[in-house]
Amino acid sequence: MTALFWLAAALFGIGLFGMMARRSLLFQLLSMEVMLAGPALAFVAAGAARGDAQGQGMFVLILVLAAAEVGIGLSLYLRLSRIADVSDVDTISDLKG
């Protein structure tokens, strides 16, 4: 049980690290998927432990969320790839104060 939580935290940490460390937009999207997998695993594990179906219900919600996020993320990726270098997102810094 505790191990499963640790695994979920590790998944989230890996994803977060990927988000911060990788400069390529595509890899950042992948990392975000990994991050989402972390809490999803935690919900399932907690649900199984308490014998409550709500955990699995929350997992389905996260699946829908992830699918929507991928749809929006990929379309943004396509748009951005036409006007900027998506292999290095640090160059896209128009909001600099």
Added chain:
Amino acid sequence: MIPALTVYHLLLLVPAPALAAFMVLGLAPVFLHRRLVMLIALAGGTAPLLAMTGMMGLCLTGQCRGVAPIFTLQVGTAIVDLALLLDPLSMITGMTVTLIGACVLIYSIDYMAGAKTADLRRFFALMNLFLAAMLAMVLAGDSIVYFLGWEMMGLCSFFLIAYNVFSDPAVAAGRKAFIMSRIADALLLGGLLLLFIAAGSVRIDALIAAGLALPEGQRTVIALLLLGGALGKSAQLPFHTWLPSAMAGPTPVSALLHSATMVAAGAYLMARFAPLLAASPDVMLVMAVGGALTAAFGSMTAIFQSDVKRLLAFSSISQIGFMLLALGVGAPAAAMAHFVTHALFKSLLFLAAGDIAHSAGDDTSIAAMKGAASRRPLAFAAFTIGAASLSGLPLVTAGWWSKEEVLDAVLGSGGAGRALWVLALLTAVMTAIYAFRPVLIALKPGPVDAHPHTPGLATRIPLVLLGFGSLTGGLLVGPVIRLLGGVHPEMPAYSVVVAALAPLTGLAISWQLSRSPQLADWLAARRLLRQGLQIDVLYQAWFVQPFQRLVDRLSGVHGTTPDPFGAAPVTMMLWLKRQLIDRFRSDGFDSGWMALAGTATPLWAVARRSQSGRARDAVMALAGGTAGLLLLGWMTA
């Protein structure tokens, strides 16, 4: 409320025809043929005479005191009850006015023949309105109708003097006459309203009764106000200057309004309110002295005139002075007798002078009268009769009889009366001098007729009628005085003889003047005297110019500087705006807020560095922030 009709309601028929004629001529927006215009005017002008003759019949059969109420109205505690009044005074004055009015309107048919139809219509409309107004005033039994007639006469006078609207002098003369008489009218109105307050009624007898009951001081003030009104309307000193200028109007206007009837209305006013005035001896004295002075001044100025109409104007001033003199010594009957004869001979003089001037190409100067005796014998004869009556040649003329009454009344009043009598005698001498000057000049040979059409019947009838009246009118003097309740004072014989000699002396002097060219030249050279001591110029300098300067100062020449007083609140508000609002234009509160905002600038310079614009930094901040919050929650739990 309509009161029951009495026989006296027939009085309404006296002014009604003239008013109706005015309405048709002046107000109906339809085209009227020239002949129709004349016919209507004539009907309106003569019908009052017939109606008035009927009323005279009523009067002579002993029913000579009656009131015809028109309507009654309650105003607060006062009662306004309009009425017409028949008494000997209104009967005699009314008869005179209707007679002269009819004569002048008949004469006008011929005299105004040269005018365009539109102008003719305007002329006759106004003449008829005047007649209606004058009769309303004469027959008025209350102060409202009285003042209505009095003011309407002034209005007609203005329009008739300015009849020739294209002539600036005529219009200016009309304005002058209107403004000066309006000043007097304001005084009269004040007096009448004060009496109204005291009486609570507008009936003239009630006004007089209430006036007599007032304390001495108030009564004197009211009497003075009424006297002021009379002096203005009658062109007496110091209001006389409008009358000579008023001669700019057509001659029939001068004959009707500005000699015989309207200007004598002042005397009628004083006779109407005689009982009230008699209670104020000081005012009576002022009136007598003023009348005598005006008489002397007018006749003296008349001697120096070079224009017949102006001469006659000054003569009117002088003769009405006689009437006021008689009223001032307490003889209203004598004054009204003189009013009647004066109306007869003065209108005769004007009408004859008008005809003679026509024959000289509308030249009204005395010099242009040369040859009048041969050109227009009838008019010349009429003028001579008028002049004789004016100067009062003994026994044969109407003027002598009435003037004799006036002189006797003055002498009989004793005291200051003797001095005034001497002055009046002197005036009588001067009257004869100026009256006969044009006559004697007219006898001299002159040019032939410039306007060779024989005067028609319409000219001849009034001349003959009035000429007859000017000679035989003396027979009326006695009855008039008896009707008005006057008494003839017993006089020493010397006074009658002296009074009879005065006009003869004047005639002799006039004869001498006409024979000696040097004397005539001397007369012509006296400009100051001819212009009536230039009192006009003084008025111009004292009243007209200061007023003009006031107007110019307030509204600018030709209205350029607008209205200082009206601009005052605007200026004040603008000053307040400068003091209050403009001071906050560099808004203190605002700058406080701006300073506060300014301190945030360096803070902002630091904070902006955190905004790298890189998405990864934002993610890191989010993650760090969340981790921090979680840590905080865990530690504090």
Added chain:
Amino acid sequence: MSLIALILLPLLGGVAALFAARLGNNAERWLSVGVLGIGLVVLVAACLGGSPDPRWLAFSRTPWAPSLGVQLLFAVDGLSAAMLALSLGLGMVAVFTSWQTNENSGLFHAALLWTVAASNGVFMSFDLLVLAFFWELMVVPSFLLIALWGHGAREASAMKFLIFNAVAGLGLLGAVFWLGASAPIVTFDAFELAKLARPAGVQTWLLAGFALAFVVKLSVPPFHAWLPDAHTDAPTAGSILLAGLLLKTGAYGLFRFPAMLFPEGYLALAPVGLVLGSVGALYGAVMACGQTDAKRLVAYTSVAHMSIVLMGVSGGVHFALMGAAVEMVGHAFSASLLFFLIGAVYDRVGTRDLRDLGGLQRTAPRFAAVFALGFSAVLAMPGTANFLGEALVITGMFQVNWIYAAIVLTALVVSVVYATRLLKEVVFGEPGPKPVTQDLGSRELSIAVVLGSATLLFGLLPQLLMTPFTPAVDAVLASLEAVRR
């Protein structure tokens, strides 16, 4: 209820006129005339219908916002009825005078009808908040009339008109709020408020607030500066409404409310009114003598006559009050007549400069005849309602103090100077550089005849005005008498 119709009819009629203008065939004009005509019928019916209270010819009370103490409280007596009839009748005259105004005529007639509606509201409201509402409302449509259909510097004149009257209206509004709030139960019912006792000092201040609004509307110097400009630049119909209605609302207000609500304040401020009025009477008359614009000249005569009205209203005696009331009616007709005539001259030759005019006598005799009638009225010839009013005011002034009477008499003398000048420059003389070649048409002649004969009618049959005005005058005297004792 029928009294409310007197306001609603022109108000809704105005809205309808906006749309009727699209129909063509002068639909909006006939609509306006019809609405005003129906208004007159309604007025007559309401006055004949009787009311429970014998003091009033018609009375109506409708609750509106009871929690705020506001109600629709209308009452009509002889004075109100005369003013209402004047407002509806002159509204009709104004429609007829502007028969040829084509530019945006729907809005024009709407503004005209709204002005009538608002002044009708002023002439019969006895709920002070509603009165103040109509008081302010009145200014707006007249502002439009001047600003949109005027001549010359019309925007500036309209702004001046608006600022003067709106600012002065604040005095009324402030005093009304104070009054309403001071009552034990909040109310704006004038009859209720009149029953409450107040210290004299408070009354004086409240009256000052009321009087500011009324005196500015009455255009008594030194608050008259808006009037000559507004009159000069307003279209003829606007001038008629200004002279015939708006000035009269000021006079009406001064007549009705000060003595009723603040009798002690009235007695305290009456000398101020008398002095202001006498200064104004002379000042207006002298200013009129110096003008070169014919309309400005007549505007200043209005200033002089309204000052005389102020004197009459401040006199506090029967004659003076009656005189002021009669003068209100007389001036409405005489000033409208002169403004109409000068407007007709302006329509023909495009100038009102006295130096360029002249010769009407020769080129347009009918014009000249009617002008002479207006001339007689403006200088208060006996026989016109103006004379009746001024003579009564003079009589009253003699009872107050003879100096005031002397001043009105002097103003009467000066009136001859300006009136003869107007006549001389416009009617007499040779035709100027721009002669009037076209005489009055039948439409214009009938307007002039109506206005002129009204002046004469009320002058010759004074009981037509004085009998209906007596209750209003007596009411003022009664409330003053209660305090004097």
